[in-house]
Amino acid sequence: MEQQGEEKMKKKVMVAIDESELSHYALEWTLENLGNTIHNSELLVFTAQPTTIDFAPELVAAIQENYKKVALVLLDKAKDICANHGIVAETVTEVGDPKKAICEAVEKFKIELLVLGSHGRGTVQRAFLGSVSNYCVHNAGCTVLVVRKPI
Template sequence: MDKSRGKKVMVAIDESEFSLYALDWTLQNLRETLEDSKLVIFTAQSVSDFGYLYASSYGAAPIELVSSVQEHNKKIAEALLEKTKGICSQYGVTAITVTEVGEPKEVICEAVEKLKIDLLVVGSHGRRGLQRVFLGSVSNYCVHNAKCHVLVVRKNE
């Protein structure tokens, strides 16, 4: 019996060229695997830093303004997922799209568990040294914390 049947592959994306490259790489290089698997495209809606809203309104940001920012973030995530569905359809692949609100590295790993993902694919921004220390690395976090295999796709420059 083929053990790859019924596997779930998840590609975590954001607005960067690196994550879209990882999606494209997955569609090109894992085509046979995807024929018998489910593909999930995931994006995180970052938790907005509302500190500037509270500061600009002397500590009491109107709820309508906060709701408007959250709705804007949701629309951006939905538009990104629609774009990726179009990319997938060019390869003849139908993908399930999922978005969650939260710190990207954490909600990606939570989604892996919740959706019972077998392989997580993430792009690498290629940060090194101090930039990586200060900005962190979603891919590094996922490699060490996701409860599945993780494939980090790096775009060659």
């Protein structure tokens, strides 16, 4: 009975990563600075595989297979980082626009804290390229922590 109560008390934390050094910095920062919280939480490491543009079916299949391989390498690296901190993390990858996939995963997995890395783009770059972290801050159904690497 006591174990059931502990399971209910565990928070669900998700760290979203991509191939950038900054997202791995955010994962490391989370493990080092939120260690006690993470040790008492369920940690989910998430990555999104971008959707492909309509090309010949063979090309689309090859691109998707490559995205899948990249995602598996990213998640394996993240699992190793977590293991080095004594944390066993669940990993998930979804296909879709990263910012929307992250917000959908927050809802699907009932995440209570979302951690993202910041690419440190300026106002002009964000206007043209968009910002995953900005989108998630305004649209994710949970608390969002954006980790920025010091300059």
